[in-house]
Amino acid sequence: MRVWALPLALLALALCVTYSVARHQQTTTPVAPIRPALVNPEALAKRLASMQAGWPRSRNFDCAKLKCVALTFDDGPGEYTAPLLDLLHKRDVRATFFVIGQMVAADKDGRLTRRIVAEGHEIGNHSWSHPALATLSREEIERQLKRTDDLVEKLTGVRMRVMRPPYGSTDDRVVTELHREGLAQILWNVDTLDWLNRVPALVAKRAGAAKPGSIVLLHDIHRSTVEAVPAMLDTLEKKGYTFVTVSELYGRTPAPGRTYTER
Numbered sequence: 238m239r240v241w242a243l244p245l246a247l248l249a250l251a252l253c254v255t256y257s258v259a260r261h262q263q264t265t266t267p268v269a270p271i272r273p274a275l276v277n278p279e280a281l282a283k284r285l286a287s288m289q290a291g292w293p294r295s296r297n298f299d300c301a302k303l304k305c306v307a308l309t310f311d312d313g314p315g316e317y318t319a320p321l322l323d324l325l326h327k328r329d330v331r332a333t334f335f336v337i338g339q340m341v342a343a344d345k346d347g348r349l350t351r352r353i354v355a356e357g358h359e360i361g362n363h364s365w366s367h368p369a370l371a372t373l374s375r376e377e378i379e380r381q382l383k384r385t386d387d388l389v390e391k392l393t394g395v396r397m398r399v400m401r402p403p404y405g406s407t408d409d410r411v412v413t414e415l416h417r418e419g420l421a422q423i424l425w426n427v428d429t430l431d432w433l434n435r436v437p438a439l440v441a442k443r444a445g446a447a448k449p450g451s452i453v454l455l456h457d458i459h460r461s462t463v464e465a466v467p468a469m470l471d472t473l474e475k476k477g478y479t480f481v482t483v484s485e486l487y488g489r490t491p492a493p494g495r496t497y498t499e500r
């Protein structure tokens with residue numbers, strides 16, 4: 238046997254083993270959904286930035302004719318956001334997430350924040366630290382909005398277009414700042430009170446009372462809310478509802494400085 242033959246034989250053996258292990262894994266491991274956000278964040282940010290002109294991309298639902306409902310989740314991203322995203326992904330449902338800047342900053346490597354955008358949901362501003370904006374000075378309101386806008390843009394490449402004021406606390410000064418920052422004010426007409434009653438069946442029932450064009454207020458920082466989602470989707474689906482993002486509900490990006498509570 239020549240000197241080079243042994244390493245060559247070992248290499249061939251190693252390749253065989255690798256191939257058979259890979260084959261074995263292929264047949265026994267269930268296929269996981271592809272999550273580019275977890276694979277290469279930098280590439281995703283670039284891709285999202287290039288799509289920004291069309292973001293949030295509308296799937297062209299005509300909510301003037303369809304029964305549409307916009308589910309909105311506030312105060313995250315938090316520890317229940319990932320299971321919620323899994324649920325929505327499995328059911329092919331899109332929603333809107335109003336994120337708190339401090340929570341985005343605490344989201345390791347922006348993984349959840351990027352996932353929200355990468356999986357087709359709309360992302361909106363819910364201030365930096367969740368104060369009642371109407372009690373703040375003009376400069377403080379501006380800082381609360383801009384800091385969150387800038388961080389989300391840095392992580393995802395996307396500039397947010399919609400905003401929800403914490404506690405619904407708003408006034409003319411807040412609206413003026415929203416207009417300046419290029420944000421529409423999104424309120425709601427269905428309150429599930431999911432922060433008060435941590436009972437999944439009750440949360441699902443209250444969300445089920447949505448009317449065509451409703452915007453439903455939910456919070457993805459509560460386990461009970463995420464647990465309520467399957468029943469909520471079942472109830473609304475049986476009634477013929479299509480789940481849309483806020484921008485899809487209106488068929489276009491809501492206008493800066495304008496207030497929306499339902500379609």
Ligand SMILES: [Zn+2]
Nearest residue numbers: 311312403404
């Ligand atoms: Zn909130």
